[in-house]
Amino acid sequence: MSTTLTRDHRINTAIDGVKLHTTLPLYFWLYPKPSYTLAADVHIEGGGNARVKSDVPFSEATEADVAAMLAKVRLIPCKVCGTKTFDPATVETNRDGKCEKCFLAELDASLKAHQAKQAERDAKKDRQMRKKGFTHKVVAWVHPAAGDDYQIVAYFGLEPTEAEIKGLIKGKRGAQLGQYAVTKLPSESEK
Numbered sequence: 224m225s226t227t228l229t230r231d232h233r234i235n236t237a238i239d240g241v242k243l244h245t246t247l248p249l250y251f252w253l254y255p256k257p258s259y260t261l262a263a264d265v266h267i268e269g270g271g272n273a274r275v276k277s278d279v280p281f282s283e284a285t286e287a288d289v290a291a292m293l294a295k296v297r298l299i300p301c302k303v304c305g306t307k308t309f310d311p312a313t314v315e316t317n318r319d320g321k322c323e324k325c326f327l328a329e330l331d332a333s334l335k336a337h338q339a340k341q342a343e344r345d346a347k348k349d350r351q352m353r354k355k356g357f358t359h360k361v362v363a364w365v366h367p368a369a370g371d372d373y374q375i376v377a378y379f380g381l382e383p384t385e386a387e388i389k390g391l392i393k394g395k396r397g398a399q400l401g402q403y404a405v406t407k408l409p410s411e412s413e414k
């Protein structure tokens with residue numbers, strides 16, 4: 224038996240008045256493998272995506288199997304705001320019972336907190352270096368011969384010359400200096 228499902232199979236359903244749009248993942252057709260079992264991607268109108276899975280081999284799956292799989296999806300009120308969202312017990316999701324909006328808001332908040340902590344650490348280091356007599360800081364991007372770009376930080380006792388800044392990548396074979404910024408460290412009296 225072979226599947227009757229097609230890649231443009233679309234299912235529109237609703238739970239408690241919340242509209243759900245379901246599609247089948249394209250990998251079934253792009254990278255076909257005999258070991259695949261049926262799965263679908265469910266999208267909540269207004270935000271939120273999750274994958275549902277079944278044990279039915281994809282090669283034998285029918286529309287009825289898709290419908291049976293979708294019938295197991297449940298919605299719960301978002302932990303934070305109460306908006307209907309996926310019950311994590313019924314779908315594959317990392318949203319942990321939070322709606323898309325609240326999940327992203329928390330992600331953004333934790334990113335901002337992380338950045339603030341990093342800025343605090345940088346400022347502390349700058350103050351320490353200023354006390355040691357350094358007056359300028361260079362933050363530069365390095366494009367290495369292989370691998371990802373990375374940042375280097377260097378402190379100078381005088382405003383660095385271009386040659387000195389270029390010298391920061393001396394010894395890093397094949398590396399190129401990318402964008403850099405020179406800042407003057409504030410002295411104690413300037414703060």
Ligand SMILES: [Zn+2]
Nearest residue numbers: 301304322325
């Ligand atoms: Zn929410």
